[in-house]
């Protein structure tokens with residue numbers, strides 16, 4: 001896809017951080033944007049910003065972990081705009097802390113948003129793009145952490161490895177239909193992800209915390225910087241969109257995998 005003018009994009013997690021950054025770049029390129037977020041006020045505020053740039057924007061309160069809420073998002077986007085062309089499947093949460101402290105509630109909280117949510121949104125919009133039969137592009141936000149083990153962010157790492165598997169598989173599945181799929185693998189971006197524990201319900205047994213992330217992202221990119229990088233990835237139908245060069249560390253992991261293959265008889 002090389003033209004964004006008058007195309008419609010849906011961005012989950014669009015009220016904040018990376019999703020907001022992508023939404024701004026899409027709006028500046030002439031796209032209409034549907035901002036889908038569990039934070040309804042934040043989504044409205046993000047849409048006001050996009051409208052002030054001259055874009056058409058629609059806020060839809062969406063919980064990506066709920067099939068009904070995702071179905072409502074699809075319906076709302078289709079009711080407002082004739083077609084959907086771009087889907088940025090981006091909503092996510094983080095919890096970190098020592099591996100031994102991770103609880104089942106931690107695990108379920110992170111995987112429900114980062115993996116169940118990715119699946120629900122991906123399946124719903126892949127079906128819509130197929131039905132429309134006019135191509136399109138899906139960007140799934142994983143992380144550079146999708147390639148790196150992280151005992152201090154266990155559930156998050158598991159969710160992002162899973163997101164990578166989902167996204168790579170979807171790319172192969174949708175290629176014959178002319179629908180592109182990219183996996184966005186950001187390095188540190190200075191967002192509100194370190195506050196995501198506030199989205200947990202109070203009855204959960206918390207072992208980990210999202211606050212520990214701040215030290216890792218506080219010196220990262222401004223989230224508005226990532227938008228143009230994502231648009232470039234969509235234009236090129238890039239399989240992976242990276243923001244930071246972690247090739248040495250990721251290379252060490254792949255080297256150890258290839259070495260292990262060398263022991264196969």
Ligand SMILES: NC(=O)c1ccc[n+]([C@@H]2O[C@H](COP(=O)([O-])OP(=O)(O)OC[C@H]3O[C@@H](n4cnc5c(N)ncnc54)[C@H](O)[C@@H]3O)[C@@H](O)[C@H]2O)c1
Nearest residue numbers: 013016017018038063064091092143186188189191192193
């Ligand atoms: N910030 C980084 O350094 C970094 C690095 C790699 C990957 N990521 C990924 O980028 C994505 C965006 O995160 P961010 O850093 O911009 O954080 P952020 O907290 O600023 O934005 C995430 C948004 O997702 C929304 N959200 C959370 N749960 C939701 C749900 N159930 N339904 C709908 N919306 C929900 C939040 O309300 C928030 O607006 C996430 O998938 C994250 O894992 C972030």
